[in-house]
Amino acid sequence: MSQTEISAPTVSYDLPNGPGAAAILSAGIGAFALAVFAIAGDKIAWFQKMMVFYKPTGPLSGVTTSAIVVWLVAWGVLEGWWRNREVSLGRIGAVALTLLLLSLLLTFPPLADLF
Amino acid sequence: MEMTARGLWTLIHGMGFGGLYLLACSGAIVELWRRYSPSAVASITAGDEIFFRVYLVAMAALAWLAVLSGAYVVYPWYRAVPPLGTADLHAFPQRLLMSSPSTVAWHSLGMEWKEHVAWLAPISISMAAAVFIRYGRRLRNHPQLRNTVLCFLFASLVAAGVAGSFGAEIDDHAPVQGGQILHLVHGGKP
Numbered sequence: 001m002s003q004t005e006i007s008a009p010t011v012s013y014d015l016p017n018g019p020g021a022a023a024i025l026s027a028g029i030g031a032f033a034l035a036v037f038a039i040a041g042d043k044i045a046w047f048q049k050m051m052v053f054y055k056p057t058g059p060l061s062g063v064t065t066s067a068i069v070v071w072l073v074a075w076g077v078l079e080g081w082w083r084n085r086e087v088s089l090g091r092i093g094a095v096a097l098t099l100l101l102l103s104l105l106l107t108f109p110p111l112a113d114l115f
Numbered sequence: 116m117e118m119t120a121r122g123l124w125t126l127i128h129g130m131g132f133g134g135l136y137l138l139a140c141s142g143a144i145v146e147l148w149r150r151y152s153p154s155a156v157a158s159i160t161a162g163d164e165i166f167f168r169v170y171l172v173a174m175a176a177l178a179w180l181a182v183l184s185g186a187y188v189v190y191p192w193y194r195a196v197p198p199l200g201t202a203d204l205h206a207f208p209q210r211l212l213m214s215s216p217s218t219v220a221w222h223s224l225g226m227e228w229k230e231h232v233a234w235l236a237p238i239s240i241s242m243a244a245a246v247f248i249r250y251g252r253r254l255r256n257h258p259q260l261r262n263t264v265l266c267f268l269f270a271s272l273v274a275a276g277v278a279g280s281f282g283a284e285i286d287d288h289a290p291v292q293g294g295q296i297l298h299l300v301h302g303g304k305p
Contacts, residue, residue, distance in 0.1 A: 015253055020246050020260040027242035027267060031235050038231045056191030064186065064234050071238055093263035100235070100270050107231040109224050 018082030021092045026078055028096030028103075030071020035106035037063040039115050116302060120294030121192050125286060128189050132181035133279050136236065139174045140272040143243070144265065146170075151254045151261055159252040168251070171244035178237035178275070185233065185282075192291045193226070208289035221288050225281035233278035239271035 040047045041059040051062030105111050118126075146167055150159060197207040204211040212222040243264050247254065254261045 014256070015250060017257055017260055019249055020257060020264075023242045023246050023249075024260070024263050024267070027238050030238050034231060034234055034238075054187065056194075057186050058194060060186055060190065060230055063231070064182075067234065068238075089257075089259040089263070093259055096263065097266050100239075100267065103235060104232065104270060104274065107228055107235075109227045 016082075016084055016086050017089050018085040018087050019079060021087045021089050022075060022078035022082045024096045025092050026071055026075035028099035029074040030067055031103035032099040032106075033070040034064065034067035035103040035112075037066050038107055039112050042112065043115060116298075116300040118297050118299060119292050120297060121189075121291050123297060124184065124188050125291045128181060128184040129279065129282050129286065132177050132184060133275065133282065136174060136177040136181055136240075137272070137275050137279055139170070139177065140240075140268065140275060143167075143171060143174060143240075144268050144272065147243075147247075147254075147261065147265055147268065151252070153255050153258045153261075155255065159255075164251045168244075168248055171240065171247050175237065175241045175244045178240045178271070181275075181278075182233050182237055185278075186230070189291055190230065192293065205289075206293050208285070208291055211289040212285070218288050221281075221285050225285050229278045229281040229285075232274045235274040236271040236278070239267040239274070243268055243271075 037051070041051045041063045042048070048059045051059035051066070053065055054061040149155065150157065150163070150167075192208075194209045195207050197204060197210055201207070204214055209222055209226070212218045212226075246260065246264050250257060250260065254264075
């Protein structure tokens, strides 16, 4: 078998799962931040005004840009913590997926209007 | 055959970037599900790995282009405010939708959801691309990581699907039009 092929899964973990967990959890955090900023931008007048980064696009510009910043900062911080570590991926994955599911639900206007 | 510059941008945003992303999404899910399962027996060559890396990066680029062109090119035309006393609202899609009880929900529910949920797609696919670039074929050794990335990919498909479906319907009820007229084909006699 050539060196560029594998024919079956191996049990050795040649890379720690920390960097993957950092990417996953930060994506969940970023998605959730997007939903929270979207709701706040809709409900709180001063926040809505603050979120206008680009006038023709309105508050959407600030809501999305801020969520992206939160996502990337969270990614950087978690990557720094977990770069060379094995972490509890089951728990971290569950948290990330919960945040992602919440963001899908909370961006749905009838649910967002409950707040 | 003519089309307006704004109509062309809407087409590029929706059918170009967004449509291609949706098409590619199912391919990525199948590939990650089938080839990178811990129980998969088929070998993964370096070529396969490079192909999938490029595929995911291209998907991430499509997703970002879709949301950025939507938010910063098309959306400002959609939400433009008409001058006071304007009777014909066809150049102001948001106000046109809001002017009738039969169409207002396309804005209050459709656009309000679409403009936010769409951004989950580039976040998810960028994460998936970054994880794959880092782990590649070694994802087979990290089934939990692979499964979670798969869930994010599926969520990005749902998010892009919601955005695309509402976008198509909104454009059907109140198309973004205006700008320079582009003559695509000079027709003959009717």
